[in-house]
Amino acid sequence: MITIPYITALTTYFSYGLLFAFGQLRDFFRNLLDWWKASNLQGYAPICLGLEDFYIRRLYQRIQECVSILLKAYALPQLNYLLASPVTQLVDCFGRPISSPPDAWFDVVERVSNDNNKTLKRTTKVSRCLNLGSYNYLGFAAADEYCTPRVIESLKKYFASTCSTRVDGGTTALHSELEKVVADFVGKPAALVTGMGYVTNSAILPVLIGKGGLIISDSLNHNSIVNGARGSGASIRVFQHNTPSHLENVLRENIADGQPRTHRPWKKIIVVVEGIYSMEGEICKLPEIIAICKKYKAYVYLDEAHSIGAVGKTGRGVCELLGVDTADVDIMMGTFTKSFGSCGGYIAGSKELIQYLKYTSPAHLYATSISPPAAQQIISSIKVILGEDGSSRGAQKLTQIRENSNYFRSELQKMGFEVLGDNDSPVMPIMLYNPAKIPAFSRECLKRNVAVVIVGFPATPLLLSRARICISAAHTREDMVRALEVISKVGDMVGIKYFPAEPKKPKLEENRVKVE
Template sequence: MALPLSSSGSGGLFKLSKKSSQRTLTPSSAAEYLASLKAADDDALAREQARSHSPTPARDVVHASAVNYAPSIASTPALSFASTAPSSLSSPTTYAATLEEDDDPLVYPDNPPTSNDPPPSALHSEFGYCNNEEYRYTSSYRDGTSLFPQHQDPPMTILLATYISYLFLIAIGHMRDFFGKRFWPGYYKHLMSAAGYAALNSDFDSFYTRRLKLRIEDCFARPVTGVPGRTILMYNRVSPDFNVSFKLTGQLTRALNVSSYNYLGFAQATGGVADAAEESIRRYGLSALGPRLEAGTQDLHTAAEALVARFLGVEDAAVISMGFATNSTTLPALVSRGCLVLSDEYNHASIRTGVRLSGASVRLFKHNDMASLEQILRESISQGQPRTHRPWKKILVVVEGLYSMEGTFVDLPALMTLKKRYKFYLYVDEAHSIGAIGPHGRGVCDYFGIDPTEVDILMGTFTKSFGAAGGYIAGKKVLIDKLRTINHAFAYAEAVSPPVLTQLTAAMASIMGVAPPLLTPVGAINTQSTALIPYSHPGPAPAAILPSWMHLPPALLSGVEGNTRLRRLAFNSRYLSQGLRKLGFIIYGHRDSPIVPLLIYNPGKMPVFSRLMLAANTYPGAVPFVVVIVAYPATPLITSRVRFCMSASHTKADVDRLLRACDRVGDLLDLKHGCPKHERWTVDEVIDRAVELVHMD
C-alpha cells in the first residue's frame, strides 16, 4: 500500500541535527535578508582565513609553450588546487589541529593529507581529496561483457501496489476537482486563466501537475547557491499551503551533491581551469554579442572548434551555445520531408523536437534492440516512402551514447555492423558520454575502441563533463561547413560566450594533455597553421591551439590530472553500482555508467526517499544528500526511480556514506528486491571489499 505523501517542506519529516551544515538567518525584509546573507558569507570567509593562519602564496603558472610534456602517468600526485598549501598547514599535526575546530566531513577530508600533499582546506567541498591509487579504475569495454544488463523484476505485490497507488491518487485528484469546481470556483479560475481571458490550458492538461506532482513539489527545484561541486549549499524552505508556494526559512544546508552532471568535477570556482575562465573575462568580456554568422565569431570559437575536432578524432567541429538547441536545430538542417529518421524509443526530448521540426518521417525502435532496428530497416528500405513507394532520400539512425534515465550504453559494435550492411547515416548523441567514459574520456567510440570517423555525425554537450555550457556537432569538414551556413543556431542564436569557451577549452586540454611546444612561436591563433599540425588520435592537444595567454598548472598541461579524474569517476561509478546491487537493490544500467538509477516503483516512496536522504539522520554520523527522483512522464509509469550521478569530485568515503544511507532507507521503505538474500552483502562488507567489488565482472 502506498505510503502517505507528505506535503511538508524540504526535509519536513525530520529536522537536521548537524550544526555544521546549517547557518541561521533571521530576515524581516528583503533588504535585511540580503544584508544578513552577505554578513553570514563574510563571517564564513573570515573564519576560513583565520583557520589558515597565513596568507596564501600565488600559484606557479606555466604557459602551454613552456611545459615539458610528460606522457607517463604511473605516479599520480594529488590534484592541483587554486593555491598552494599555507605554511601553517604543511604538516599533518597542524592540519589535525584545525580539524578539531571544525571537523565537518563535507568541508574537510576524513583522512588528512600527508606533509608532502597540499591540504585542500575548504576546497574539499568543491573537489574531494583522495590520493589513494587503489581507488582508481579505467573505463573501457572488455570482451565478453554483456551490453544488455539483466533488469530484475520486482515481486508482483510491488507492481500491484504501484498500480493501486496511482489509481488511488488519480481517483482522489478527480474527486477534489469535481467538488472544488463547485465549492471553490474562484480558485480554479485563478489557476487556469486571468480575469477576462480565456484559459491558456485546460484542467485536464494540468491534472498531473496539480494532483500528483504538487504533492511532492518540495523534492524538486530546490534553490541552491554557490558551486555545484562535490557538495552543494541549499536554501531551506517550508510551505504553508501544501506546496503551492514556498518560503525561505533563512537557513542554509550543505549537502553532498549526487544529482549534478559534474562528471569530472570541473564545476569548480578554484583551480587552473577556473583561473583561465576568469582571465578570459578580463580580455574578452562576458558575451560575444552576436550570432556566429555576423560578428559573433571570435578567435576563441575557432580555437575551441579545432580542439574539439582533435579531441574527438574527426575532421571538423562546430560549437553551439545551447545543448538542447544543438539537436533541435541541427536535425532539421540534416533531414527534411522525404527522409526517414529511425530513433531509439528512449532518445532525449531535444532529438524528438528536432525530428518534428524537420518534417521527416520517423519510426521508433525498441531501446538498444538491434534486432528491432534491423527489422524496421529491412521493411523501410524494401517498401520506401508511404503511398508512392519511392526510395527514401536518406535514412538517419539517431541514438544516444549514454541514456540519461537508464544508465545504458548504446550497442555501438552491433550498430556499426548494421551500418555497413544497410548503408544508413548514423547520428550519435554523446551528451552524457563524452568526457565521462573511455580510457581517454573520448566517449563511446573510445570506450568500444571504434574509429570515430566511421560515425557520420557526433553530437555532444559541454554542460556535463567539462563544466561549461553549449554543445557541438562534429564530422567531416564538408558537412560541418554546410551546417554552419544553414543551421539556425549559427544564423540567429547568440554565440557561445568567451568565458564558457575558455572553460571548455581548458578542461578539454587538461583531459588530453598538451603536446611539447612547436618550434614556431605561439601567438594569435592561426587556423591554417593549426590545421597542418600532425596529430595522432587519441593524443595530446597541440600547444598552438591554446590561446597564448592561457596559463595552466603543470598537472593540467601534462594530462596527469585529467587522467586521474577519469579514473576516479570510473571507480566511483562502478563502486556505487556494484555496491547497491550487492545490497539487494534493483539497479538499471551498465556498471561503467556514471548514471546509476535505483528503482523505487511506488509513487508514495519517492518523496520519502528524497526527504530521508536530506534529513541526514538515517544512521549515526550521516550527512545530508541531495538526490534526484524521477517518475512519469520521464520514465514509464511504474518504474519510478532515484537517479544518482557520480563525479570524480566524490571520494571513496562519500560513496561509503551514500551506501550506508541507501542501505538504511532501503530497509525502511522495502526497496531491496534485487538479488536473493543469500547472495547479498552487508553494507560493512561492501565498504571493506570496495576495490575487489569494482574489479568484479
C-alpha cells in the first residue's frame, strides 16, 4: 500500500481540480460559440463527443499551464523551477521517435513545435540517450552474435512475412519449432504462439470462458486482460492487488451466491494474475494464490509478460523464482516483446487446451502469423538463455539483470526516492504524484541525455503518477552510475525525494593504514 504525503495529496488533487475547472469553463464558452454555427453533419451524430476527448484537450495538452497557477499560489521553493519551463503541454513527453535499436543507449529524434505542442515536427537532429524505458531486459533487442546471423538467414529463406493466417499458409517449420521450444522452456506439454502480445490476452480469454463463467482479476491487471475479460461475456469480480486473503473472500462469497439472478453454480471460475505487474514492479504472490485456487477448484491464468526470461535462475519466470510447480498453473501466458527482443505472445498449457485454442481462437484463425524472422529471434534467444549456443552468455545475462535491478533499486531508495516493486524485478516505478512534475522530470532527464518513461492518469490512479524505469542486462555499472547521478539531480530540482537520503558511508580505503 502506498502512503502519500498529505501536502503532496492535497496539491495533486488541487492541481487536477484546477485543470478540470478551467477545462469545463473553456468547453462552456466553446459550446456557446458552436451553438451559433450551422451544423454541417447533415443529420449525422458527431464521431467524437466533447466529453470523450476532454482529457486529451484539457488535461493532457495543458497540464503544466494551469498547474503553474497552483505553484505560484503556494510559492513552494522546490517547485519554482517548474514555472520557468517555456513548454506548456505534456504531448512532447510521449511518442518520442527513435532511430536506432533500443539497446542500453539509443538515438532519440528531436522534435520542434511552433504552436505550443499542438503539433510536433521531427528534425534531422538526434540525441544519444541512455535508455531507461525499453523492455530490453536481457539485451536481445540489439545485434547479437548468435541471434542476428540466424535471423538474417531466416529472412532470406522465408522473407519478412507469411502474409497469411496460421490455418491457411502461415505455418512454417519455424512456427512449429517455436511452439515446441516455448512449451519446453516454460515447462508445459504444448504451446500456441500468436503474432501480438496484447491480443494473446484479449483474444484468448473470450475463448476460454463465456456466459455463466466467472473471472476474478487482480485490480491492477493489464488492460489486455481487462478487455479480454469484458469481451468474454463472463461475470467479472476484482480482488485487491496481490492480496490472497481478499481473493479467498471474493471466491468464497461468489461460490456461495452463484450466478446472478438464478444463483446456479458457476460453469467455470478463472483467477487471472500477472507474474510481474508492469506498472508496480511487484512480483505476484503466486504460491498463496495457487493454494487458494486449489482449495476452491478455480483455474489459474498467469500472465508472465514481464517475468518470463527476466527472473528465475534459468529465466523461466516467477514459477522458477518462487518454487512453484508449473503443473499447478493451468494457463501460462507470456510475450516475446520483452526479454526475447522480438514480438508476439504465447499460451502454454495441456495438449487438450492448446488443441482447443487452435480450433477456436481468433488470434490463431484470423490474425496474420508471427513473421519468420521474429520467430527465429525467439528460438535463438531461448537457446542462448539455456546455453545451447555453446556459451555461458545466457547465464551471465540473467545474473547481470538481477544484479543491475537490485543495485539500481537500492541506490534510488538510498537517495530518498519512493520506489515501488520487489527485489529481482527489472521494473521500478519512481513516484512523482503531482501532475506538474510529470513533464518536468521527463524533460530534464532528456536534457541530460537520459530517456525515461513517465506515466500519469488515466493509465494510473489520479494521485499515483510515476516514472517507470526498466533496467537491462545490457546496462553497465558506468551506465547506471550516470543514470543515478542524473535522476538524483533532477529529483532535487523537481522535488520528488519524499524520504530522507541515507548518509554516505566513508570508503574503506580512506580509513586504511598502509602496511609495507
